Amino acid sequence: xxxxxxxxxxxxxxxxxxxxxxxxxxxxxxxxxxxxxxxxxxxxxxxxxxxxxxxxxxxxxxxxxxxxxxxxxxxxxxxxxxxxxxxxxxxxxxxxxxxxxxxxxxxxxxxxxxxxxxxxxxxxxxxxxxxxxxxxxxxxxxxxxxxxxxxxxxxxxxxxxxxxxxxxxxxxxxxxxxxxxxxxxxxxxxxxxxxxxxxxxxxxxxxxxxxxxxxxxxxxxxxxxxxxxxxxxxxxxxxxxxxxxxxxxxxxxxxxxxxxxxxxxxxxxxxxxxxxxxxxxxxxxxxxxxxxxxxxxxxxxxxxxxxxxxxxxxxxxxxxxxxxxxxxxxxxxxxxxxxxxxxxxxxxxxxxxxxxxxx
Numbered sequence: 007x008x009x010x011x012x013x014x015x016x017x018x019x020x021x022x023x024x025x026x027x028x029x030x031x032x033x034x035x036x037x038x039x040x041x042x043x044x045x046x047x048x049x050x051x052x053x054x055x056x057x058x059x060x061x062x063x064x065x066x067x068x069x070x071x072x073x074x075x076x077x078x079x080x081x082x083x084x085x086x087x088x089x090x091x092x093x094x095x096x097x098x099x100x101x102x103x104x105x106x107x108x109x110x111x112x113x114x115x116x117x118x119x120x121x122x123x124x125x126x127x128x129x130x131x132x133x134x135x136x137x138x139x140x141x142x143x144x145x146x147x148x149x150x151x152x153x154x155x156x157x158x159x160x161x162x163x164x165x166x167x168x169x170x171x172x173x174x175x176x177x178x179x180x181x182x183x184x185x186x187x188x189x190x191x192x193x194x195x196x197x198x199x200x201x202x203x204x205x206x207x208x209x210x211x212x213x214x215x216x217x218x219x220x221x222x223x224x225x226x227x228x229x230x231x232x233x234x235x236x237x238x239x240x241x242x243x244x245x246x247x248x249x250x251x252x253x254x255x256x257x258x259x260x261x262x263x264x265x266x267x268x269x270x271x272x273x274x275x276x277x278x279x280x281x282x283x284x285x286x287x288x289x290x291x292x293x294x295x296x297x298x299x300x301x302x303x304x305x306x307x308x309x310x311x312x313x314x315x316x317x318x319x320x321x322x323x324x325x326x327x328x329x330x331x332x333x334x335x336x337x338x339x340x341x342x343x344x345x346x347x348x349x350x351x352x353x354x355x356x357x358x359x360x361x362x363x364x365x
Contacts, residue, residue, distance in 0.1 A: 013037040014173060015121035016130045017113055018068070018075070020060030022188050022195045023132030025067040027175040029191050031130055032071050039124055040068040040075040043112065046085040048215055051208030054201050063195050070193065080116055087111040089206055096216055096244040097223035099269030100343030100361075104204065110163035118171055128171050133157045135354075136177040137169050145169040147295050147354040152180040159312045162347045162357040163293045216244050227272035229256060232265065232281060240274040243267045249282060249339035263338075266362070283336030289346045289358030292327045296355070299323035306348040306355065308333065310340055321348050329358060 016028040018040040032038045042064050047053035054060070061077060068075035088108045095102035113131065121129045134150035135158045145166055150156040164172075176184055188196035207215035217224055224242030231237055238256040240246065246254075250264040254276060262276040292299070300323055307316035308331055319333040331346060340360060347357030 012128065013039065013124070013126045014128050014130050015039045015041050015117065015124060015126040017117050017132075018042050018064040019055055019132070019201075020063035020067075020195065020198070021132065021200065022185060022193070022198050023134075023176060025064070025132075025193050025195045026184050026187050026191075027130055027132040028067065028073065029071055029187070029193065030175040031173070032073060038071065038073045039121075039126060040064060040071075040073055041117065041120065041124075042075070042077045043080040043084075043117065044077055045112070045205065046081040046089055047206045048208045048219065051206075053205050054203065055205040063198065066194050078120055080112055083116050084108070084112050084206075087116075093216065093220050093223070095343050096212075097220060097269075099243050099267045101247055101341045102343045103345050104206075105160055106163055106345050109160050110168075114164060114168045114172070118168070128173050130173040130175055132176055133161060133174055134176055134179075134181075135161055135174050137172070137174065144296055149349070149352045149354065150176070150180075151178060155181045158349075158354040159309055159345065159347050162295070162345065162354055164295065165293070166295070166297050169295070213242075213245055217242075225272060227274065229254065229274045229276055231262075232275060232277045237262070237276065243269060243272065243274060246274055247339070248341040267342075279338075282338040284338075284340045284362070285333045285336045287331050287340050287346065287360050287362055288324070289329050289331065289360055290327060292323075292329050292356060292358030294323075294326075294356040299326060299329070304350075306350055309347045309349065310337060310360065311344060314339075316349060327358070 014031055014036045016038055018024045028038050028040055042056055044056045045053045065075050088104045092102045092104045117129050134155040136148040138146045138148055147158055149158050185196055204212055224244050226239050226241055228236055229238040229240050246264050248264055251261050254262055256262055260278050263279055263282050265277040265281055266275045303320050303322040306321045308319045309316050317333050319331055322330045324330055342361050344360050345357050346360045348355040
């Protein structure tokens, strides 16, 4: 597929991936425009995705490539779409995944709207993922061949329209190949490290951020075993994740693990390892990348976290935006609020937000 002479907006972060993506499109003769989105951060801190050093690096690469570069204000949209649901999610006792919402609502929908205003036909990003167009025109989202860098998990909420408007220049490349290309092109960002943490929480961790911005949502409460016996006191439900063993501050005949969180009672429920695994969960707000849910149950590989290994199971659509998942083997860390993403081989079918129904 050729994009020569097309005007394309590349979402630039000042990192090596988006810089190489822009360079590859420029080499193909595209009219490339670099855009960095200015995102909200906790007052007095800097968002890592658009900090001054990131802006400087992105502008330096744009100058080297001789392409226009703009920084566009997305702070209000980012707060409303990503930060506020993150805060409210933890207040409700779940563990949200803000990067998934950011990709869907900011790095695609918001950026696409700004690209259209610039007269661009498509947007491009430095994500490690691929697309494939079927004979009927349907677009499939595929994994990147590098299993350590594949980012299709974070893109499972993209629609047909999103994918039709997107180019992934790094589609078939590994991280090592991207860095080599950056060195060959003498890009200043060739050795720039990847960003790992939540971009909007400043120098602390998300627990510090939540206590600073909504202290009344994180309150101490009881730690109970599964029989309802009081074992101790937790420091706030947001401080714990399903499957956590360390840092509970309680002792027993064998190690305790976090089994579930009860936000209504502000209660942390713990149990022994044998009580931890689950084979079933449901997902809501499901996005089916094909545009509609399958007509019946289907086998799939399911990922419950970005770095988790895929687990075989069966997915049953309940309605347009809910699904029931039964795994072949139990997993110890199925966490409400995280994304459950469905695959068949290299194809990402979609996914939704995990929720559990207690019996």
